[in-house]
Amino acid sequence: MPPELVGRVTAHLPRLSRAVMQLTSAEGFNILQNNGSVAGQHVPHVHFHIIPRVGTDGLGYRWLKSTYAPGRAEQVQRQLRDILRS
Amino acid sequence: MPPELVGRVTAHLPRLSRAVMQLTSAEGFNILQNNGSVAGQHVPHVHFHIIPRVGTDGLGYRWLKSTYAPGRAEQVQRQLRDILRS
Numbered sequence: 672m673p674p675e676l677v678g679r680v681t682a683h684l685p686r687l688s689r690a691v692m693q694l695t696s697a698e699g700f701n702i703l704q705n706n707g708s709v710a711g712q713h714v715p716h717v718h719f720h721i722i723p724r725v726g727t728d729g730l731g732y733r734w735l736k737s738t739y740a741p742g743r744a745e746q747v748q749r750q751l752r753d754i755l756r757s
Numbered sequence: 758m759p760p761e762l763v764g765r766v767t768a769h770l771p772r773l774s775r776a777v778m779q780l781t782s783a784e785g786f787n788i789l790q791n792n793g794s795v796a797g798q799h800v801p802h803v804h805f806h807i808i809p810r811v812g813t814d815g816l817g818y819r820w821l822k823s824t825y826a827p828g829r830a831e832q833v834q835r836q837l838r839d840i841l842r843s
Contacts, residue, residue: 678767698793731818
């Protein structure tokens, strides 16, 4: 998706999120955007989920409880920087 | 966050996401943005998580397995539309 178009679409998120918050009286919200079926995308066009949250809802992201080996995070950071600079 | 600023920040997401995908050889990715501590926000400024995904990673969003009563979804939709029009 072209960066300019991403920017134009996402510029609507604050207004939409405020409306969802006003309607639900939630305490916070997640914005979730899935790319690819392995990432949970089931509708084949770009779309954003606005998910109102309260402290007792039990929702959230399932994380793997694992850590990088020492030095691995810095290595990934360097590699990512190299790709972005190339 | 002002809509214009949201647009300018998110316009970088395609480039950054491509770099993450190139580095990790992932099959998909999630973009996750958390607002409020109940939503999992622990760093007190606006930021986006780019989460590379593969089919076997076991990650994902924990959903509540419940459904709206008949007619409730349409009611919420109408209320949201009213808020956005007001």
